[in-house]
Amino acid sequence: xxxxxxxxxxxxxxxxxxxxxxxxxxxxxxxxxxxxxxVLGIEDGFEGLLxxxxxxxxxxxxxxxxxxxxxTILRTTNKGHFGARQLTTPPAEDPYVQxxxxxxxxxxxxxxxxxxxxxxxIALELYKLGAPIIGVPKTIDNDxxxxxxTFGFDTALQVATxxxxxxxxxxxxxxxxxxxxxxxxxxxxxxxxxxxxGGADIILIPEIPFDAEVxxxxxRHREENGxxxxxxxxxxxxxxxxxxxxxxxxxxxxGIGHFVGDAIHQRTLKETRVVVLGHIQRGGSPxxxxxxxxxxxxxxxxxxxxxxxxxxxxxLRSDEITTVPLAEATGHLKMVRPHSxxxxxxxxxGVSFGDRR
Ligand code: F6P
Numbered sequence: 001x002x003x004x005x006x007x008x009x010x011x012x013x014x015x016x017x018x019x020x021x022x023x024x025x026x027x028x029x030x031x032x033x034x035x036x037x038x039v040l041g042i043e044d045g046f047e048g049l050l051x052x053x054x055x056x057x058x059x060x061x062x063x064x065x066x067x068x069x070x071x072t073i074l075r076t077t078n079k080g081h082f083g084a085r086q087l088t089t090p091p092a093e094d095p096y097v098q099x100x101x102x103x104x105x106x107x108x109x110x111x112x113x114x115x116x117x118x119x120x121x122i123a124l125e126l127y128k129l130g131a132p133i134i135g136v137p138k139t140i141d142n143d144x145x146x147x148x149x150t151f152g153f154d155t156a157l158q159v160a161t162x163x164x165x166x167x168x169x170x171x172x173x174x175x176x177x178x179x180x181x182x183x184x185x186x187x188x189x190x191x192x193x194x195x196x197x198g199g200a201d202i203i204l205i206p207e208i209p210f211d212a213e214v215x216x217x218x219x220r221h222r223e224e225n226g227x228x229x230x231x232x233x234x235x236x237x238x239x240x241x242x243x244x245x246x247x248x249x250x251x252x253x254x255g256i257g258h259f260v261g262d263a264i265h266q267r268t269l270k271e272t273r274v275v276v277l278g279h280i281q282r283g284g285s286p287x288x289x290x291x292x293x294x295x296x297x298x299x300x301x302x303x304x305x306x307x308x309x310x311x312x313x314x315x316l317r318s319d320e321i322t323t324v325p326l327a328e329a330t331g332h333l334k335m336v337r338p339h340s341x342x343x344x345x346x347x348x349x350g351v352s353f354g355d356r357r
Pocket of ligand 1: 016116139140141183184185236253282
């Protein structure tokens with residue numbers, strides 16, 4: 001591909017997809033073209049910077065209609081060749097060194113890396129090697145530190161809340177216990193927010209290990225007080241007290257919903273059904289909130305490139321867009337605080353977190 005002579009920036013999407021990725025791409029292209037810059041869309045995450053490289057020029061025409069479209073037109077990969085950097089690797093074989101070299105060859109004034117913690121960790125490593133990086137925070141899990149919100153979370157929340165609403169009516173009709181397993185590998189943001197928004201009776205999150213007997217007591221207690229059905233929302237990374245998170249045979253996280261469902265049935269003999277919501281939470285059109293946040297993030301990332309602000313991630317703080325050092329966004333996750341007002345409020349309404357206090 002022949003590249004033009006204009007000022008040029010690159011952007012890529014990396015890690016699990018999330019609704020709003022395309023909206024960020026659209027915002028970056030429109031804002032950059034307003035400055036007269038060319039935008040290179042690097043394909044398949046950081047992998048597109050390796051070997052013969054995979055990228056394409058993105059014009060305003062390419063991003064038409066993208067605001068509401070789920071997924072990412074640039075495709076994405078989980079880490080790929082970019083595992084933890086081994087300092088013993090010779091430079092010629094080091095994917096990090098190769099990626100920085102590729103950015104130089106492509107003449108990128110900046111590289112915008114749209115992704116979660118894993119992505120921003122790779123981005124920070126590239127920045128340390130001299131690459132002009134600007135991060136954009138994405139993940140439906142909302143667990144990225146350094147920002148109040150990641151885009152994708154609001155849409156996932158809507159999908160999960162809708163599922164709880166639907167489970168409510170069928171649970172009540174059959175006097176059943178319904179267990180909904182939602183995403184949240186390390187943190188319980190989706191389970192907590194959707195559980196509260198959907199009026200769940202029991203919410204199980206990784207930050208508060210549960211006791212199956214306490215869950216059964218809550219179901220029995222509801223029964224004794226005239227509610228013959230119960231709704232349980234469990235984050236995929238939740239775990240029993242003294243235990244660890246659960247994995248499917250193929251080594252992927254999963255199975256906790258069925259574990260909880262079986263435990264409830266064995267202890268209460270109530271008819272119990274389990275629903276695993278899975279990737280439905282990640283697909284489809286972004287909510288208005290996520291479209292807006294993605295748009296603001298995309299515009300802010302181009303402004304950072306214009307201002308020469310590198311090694312930073314755009315971030316939402318008290319409803320204002322700002323930037324934070326990439327180091328602040330990586331190395332640890334934003335967890336649900338067990339004494340936060342959300343948890344305390346939920347408990348005051350009688351929601352059980354499966355723990356004995
Ligand atoms: O990190 C986001 C997330 O949605 C997690 O909650 C989930 O465990 C993971 O992605 C699943 O990703 P994949 O199926 O792409 O490996």
